[in-house]
Amino acid sequence: MSTHTDVFAERLRAVGGVPHMVRAPGLLDAVAGLIDAHQPVLLTPQTAWLASGLDEWGIESVVTSDPPAVLESALRRCGAGVTGCVAAAASTGTVLVGPEGVGGGLASSLPERHVVLLRETDIHAALGDVLSVLVERFGDLDGEAVLITGPSRTADIEMMSVVGVHGPLSLDVVVILAEST
Amino acid sequence: MALRTDIGAEIHSALASPTLGRALESAMATLGSRRALAFEGLDFQAGRSQLRSIKEDAIERNDVLLARLVEVVEQRGGHVIVAATATEASDYVARLAVERGVRLVVKSKSMVTEEVHLNAALEAVGVEVIETDLGERIIQLADERPSHLIVPAVHKTKAEVIDLFAEKMGLADPPTEAEDLTRLVRDDLRERFLQADMGVTGANFVVADTGTLVVVENEGNVRLSTQLPPIHVAVTGREKILERLEDVAPFLELLPRSATGQLLTSYVSFITGTPSTPPLDLGRATGSTVREREFHLVIVDNGRGAAAADPELRETLYCIRCGACLNACAPYTRVGGHVYGADPYPGGIGCAWAQVTGDVEGAAHINGLCTTCSRCTEVCPVNIDIPWLNTVIRARAKAEGGLGWRDRMFARADLLGAVLSPLAPLANPLMAARAARAPMRLIGIDPARRPPRYERETLEAWFLRRGRARVPRPERRVALFVDCFVNHNLPRVGRAAVVTLERAGAEVVLAHTSCCGRPAMSQGSLEIARGWAANNVEELARLVDEGYDIVCLEPSCLSALRDDYRRLLETTLPAGDERVALVGSNVYDVTEYLVQAAREGWSRLRLEPLVERFVVHGHCHQKALGIGSAPAELLRLIPGVVVHEVEALCCGMVGSFGYKVEYSELSQALGARLFTRLNEHEGQVVTCGISCRSQIEMGTERLVAHPVEVLVRALR
Numbered sequence: 001m002s003t004h005t006d007v008f009a010e011r012l013r014a015v016g017g018v019p020h021m022v023r024a025p026g027l028l029d030a031v032a033g034l035i036d037a038h039q040p041v042l043l044t045p046q047t048a049w050l051a052s053g054l055d056e057w058g059i060e061s062v063v064t065s066d067p068p069a070v071l072e073s074a075l076r077r078c079g080a081g082v083t084g085c086v087a088a089a090a091s092t093g094t095v096l097v098g099p100e101g102v103g104g105g106l107a108s109s110l111p112e113r114h115v116v117l118l119r120e121t122d123i124h125a126a127l128g129d130v131l132s133v134l135v136e137r138f139g140d141l142d143g144e145a146v147l148i149t150g151p152s153r154t155a156d157i158e159m160m161s162v163v164g165v166h167g168p169l170s171l172d173v174v175v176i177l178a179e180s181t
Numbered sequence: 182m183a184l185r186t187d188i189g190a191e192i193h194s195a196l197a198s199p200t201l202g203r204a205l206e207s208a209m210a211t212l213g214s215r216r217a218l219a220f221e222g223l224d225f226q227a228g229r230s231q232l233r234s235i236k237e238d239a240i241e242r243n244d245v246l247l248a249r250l251v252e253v254v255e256q257r258g259g260h261v262i263v264a265a266t267a268t269e270a271s272d273y274v275a276r277l278a279v280e281r282g283v284r285l286v287v288k289s290k291s292m293v294t295e296e297v298h299l300n301a302a303l304e305a306v307g308v309e310v311i312e313t314d315l316g317e318r319i320i321q322l323a324d325e326r327p328s329h330l331i332v333p334a335v336h337k338t339k340a341e342v343i344d345l346f347a348e349k350m351g352l353a354d355p356p357t358e359a360e361d362l363t364r365l366v367r368d369d370l371r372e373r374f375l376q377a378d379m380g381v382t383g384a385n386f387v388v389a390d391t392g393t394l395v396v397v398e399n400e401g402n403v404r405l406s407t408q409l410p411p412i413h414v415a416v417t418g419r420e421k422i423l424e425r426l427e428d429v430a431p432f433l434e435l436l437p438r439s440a441t442g443q444l445l446t447s448y449v450s451f452i453t454g455t456p457s458t459p460p461l462d463l464g465r466a467t468g469s470t471v472r473e474r475e476f477h478l479v480i481v482d483n484g485r486g487a488a489a490a491d492p493e494l495r496e497t498l499y500c501i502r503c504g505a506c507l508n509a510c511a512p513y514t515r516v517g518g519h520v521y522g523a524d525p526y527p528g529g530i531g532c533a534w535a536q537v538t539g540d541v542e543g544a545a546h547i548n549g550l551c552t553t554c555s556r557c558t559e560v561c562p563v564n565i566d567i568p569w570l571n572t573v574i575r576a577r578a579k580a581e582g583g584l585g586w587r588d589r590m591f592a593r594a595d596l597l598g599a600v601l602s603p604l605a606p607l608a609n610p611l612m613a614a615r616a617a618r619a620p621m622r623l624i625g626i627d628p629a630r631r632p633p634r635y636e637r638e639t640l641e642a643w644f645l646r647r648g649r650a651r652v653p654r655p656e657r658r659v660a661l662f663v664d665c666f667v668n669h670n671l672p673r674v675g676r677a678a679v680v681t682l683e684r685a686g687a688e689v690v691l692a693h694t695s696c697c698g699r700p701a702m703s704q705g706s707l708e709i710a711r712g713w714a715a716n717n718v719e720e721l722a723r724l725v726d727e728g729y730d731i732v733c734l735e736p737s738c739l740s741a742l743r744d745d746y747r748r749l750l751e752t753t754l755p756a757g758d759e760r761v762a763l764v765g766s767n768v769y770d771v772t773e774y775l776v777q778a779a780r781e782g783w784s785r786l787r788l789e790p791l792v793e794r795f796v797v798h799g800h801c802h803q804k805a806l807g808i809g810s811a812p813a814e815l816l817r818l819i820p821g822v823v824v825h826e827v828e829a830l831c832c833g834m835v836g837s838f839g840y841k842v843e844y845s846e847l848s849q850a851l852g853a854r855l856f857t858r859l860n861e862h863e864g865q866v867v868t869c870g871i872s873c874r875s876q877i878e879m880g881t882e883r884l885v886a887h888p889v890e891v892l893v894r895a896l897r
């Protein structure tokens with residue numbers, strides 16, 4: 001693993017997220033292992049390819065671009081959302097999640113658990129590098145792009161840090177390790 | 182909002198609250214230390230000068246950027262309105278809600294919507310508004326207004342929140358842990374997010390080139406408010422516009438660090454155009470007629486355009502609402518944002534925001550709470566000179582209402598001295614008797630406060646009598662700036678300084694100048710101060726040209742000469758006049774000067790050991806000028822001494838502030854923290870400020886000395 005990856009994992013833990021290191025062939029199992037099979041999982045058009053594999057694990061999935069009627073009946077029950085990501089910053093433990101097609105933002109904001117798929121090669125050293133990626137690729141990121149640094153949190157009552165407010169209560173980042181490492 | 186008339190009474194009840202002070206003090210301390218930690222290893226000065234120049238440029242070209250933004254957002258299918266007034270902004274949203282059959286609005290935290298009283302406008306047309314930020318939700322349930330820019334319910338303790346939730350949610354057995362209270366709100370609001378017809382957010386930055394809103398948050402409520410409801414309305418001030426997406430990046434480095442001490446918040450959303458989700462019907466039990474997704478951008482002017490063209494107020498518009506200035510502000514920390522705040526904007530910067538947005542009365546009401554200590558400016562990520570903004574606003578209020586007797590008196594420290602010094606044998610015993618001071622209350626002066634003693638022989642008279650000392654082969658030539666207080670009240674400090682400087686190898690003359698103007702500035706008499714400043718600059722620049730270094734004894738005068746004159750004279754001196762800068766870079770605090778002399782190796786001071794202990798209190802203006810440790814360093818030149826520096830807390834006296842009836846109680850409350858620290862250590866208390874000295878003497882009954890008074894005792 002590269003040093004960026006180590007630093008990223010450490011910073012992510014510091015902000016309350018959980019890193020998982022996998023090799024490409026183990027990706028599906030890793031994702032399935034993070035998901036409660038009793039609830040449907042919310043996928044985006046970009047992660048929709050996971051659906052058939054997850055089905056083998058007995059996990060039902062809904063895609064954010066499914067017809068409104070499907071979403072309307074399933075959204076409340078989704079326990080986890082799975083998205084990809086465009087880039088990550090080791091210095092802050094941040095992932096940059098793009099719009100990922102129709103309705104993509106729902107998968108990273110609504111369910112209690114957010115699972116992010118990150119390629120190791122997309123980890124940059126500093127936040128500034130990720131912001132440069134955001135600027136360069138903004139054309140593709142039209143809609144909503146979001147920098148996510150840990151699960152939702154607050155300190156509004158007597159400055160006590162509490163994890164899990166309106167956004168996801170937990171953030172898992174599955175890092176797909178590069179072949180050479 | 183209740184009519185506010187008596188700031189003294191408001192301060193009194195805030196100080197009397199059993200919970201407020203505790204809640205604020207611990208929150209501000211936590212925020213302050215998290216901030217300090219977050220900036221470790223980062224070049225704050227370089228970062229903030231970058232932010233400052235981006236903001237200066239963006240405000241300079243605000244009209245052009247606004248036009249571009251409107252065009253881009255409309256091209257992308259959004260609706261834009263530029264609202265000239267607060268009412269125009271809130272009416273637009275209320276009308277939209279009615280037209281679209283909106284019944285329920287979920288709202289994330291936004292100061293601008295507080296400024297335009299959006300909730301009241303929506304409620305007036307029968308729309309239910311739910312605040313979703315935890316702190317804002319607490320405030321909404323309690324039917325209060327926010328008291329901090331970042332932590333709106335910071336004035337409430339957990340116990341108060343528990344009681345509030347129990348009452349408003351009808352809970353017999355409410356949870357007691359912050360975590361469970363938070364979960365309670367999550368569960369309570371989840372369905373509202375799903376069912377709302379409209380989501381209202383603010384924006385931290387708006388990018389003209391791309392039409393992108395950038396919203397910084399932690400709770401995830403901004404994301405849900407923009408993803409779920411079919412209509413998204415963003416309300417923002419026109420000062421939030423930046424030109425390019427690249428310009429946002431440096432702000433993201435400094436804003437979260439300044440606000441909450443985080444390297445980055447949980448979410449930073451970049452929203453461009455309307456969301457791609459089709460409008461879902463997740464049980465909107467309402468008559469909403471929306472079938473298409475809509476995005477409306479409400480850009481609020483409400484005085485901002487005029488402020489951009491006003492060189493004295495313009496820098497208010499650089500504010501990114503991070504709240505760091507509040508956390509550093511001692512008066513704010515004692516009384517909170519409901520007292521030190523002009524609804525909805527808290528603290529010293531709140532006074533400026535009130536002035537900009539047309540709440541001139543609100544601004545005038547809280548203006549006197551600023552002690553001009555500059556603690557806020559030190560931490561501001563865009564380097565806003567908040568005390569100067571407050572000074573300007575004070576001057577404008579006084580220009581409207583005229584100066585009262587008390588203001589006139591405090592403005593003229595020079596005259597008071599000139600009149601009272603010759604009368605010293607008469608005046609001193611008289612003023613020392615509290616009973617004799619009772620009538621002072623009539624002009625707003627607290628009779629419990631002991632006024633300073635006047636000395637019959639002023640420093641100037643002494644210098645004249647003694648004559649100029651011959652220093653053989655002088656290393657330096659010093660012109661001592663004679664301030665009103667040392668001259669009339671504490672000439673012995675001046676005498677000690679003259680002798681010490683001479684023994685160090687400097688030839689000393691007294692500068693023939695007027696009052697520095699600080700007391701006049703504090704009372705809002707900028708015209709008087711300007712006149713003196715112009716004279717002083719002329720005389721001091723002449724001395725500098727002749728090879729003199731200017732040395733000050735009172736840090737408040739030093740800061741006027743080094744710092745405030747630039748602002749004071751920027752509009753009056755001809756462009757290209759370098760004299761202010763020349764004086765500013767050749768004026769020194771006496772302790773700084775002597776420490777530098779020793780370090781540079783030219784000082785001829787030979788000091789006897791003193792086996793004594795000293796406790797040093799740093800003056801706010803020394804701290805602000807970055808020379809906070811000079812007094813202690815100077816004392817440490819004396820062999821044998823034990824010097825303890827206490828944390829530089831504002832003493833609370835601040836010239837005339839502590840003498841004024843309405844602020845006297847706050848002044849003593851501010852001082853109390855410092856007194857406790859000082860009393861933890863034995864020894865001679867040492868400080869440079871004259872008003873710090875009298876505050877500490879009154880509050881601790883200990884004698885206080887200026888560092889040069891100590892040094893002179895050690896001269897060999």
Ligand code: SF4
Nearest residue numbers: 510529552554555557
């Ligand atoms: S100068 Fe001092 S008192 Fe005034 S706003 Fe700033 S921190 Fe507060």
Ligand code: SF4
Nearest residue numbers: 500501503504506561
């Ligand atoms: S004045 Fe400066 S420190 Fe205060 S809120 Fe504005 S940007 Fe932050």
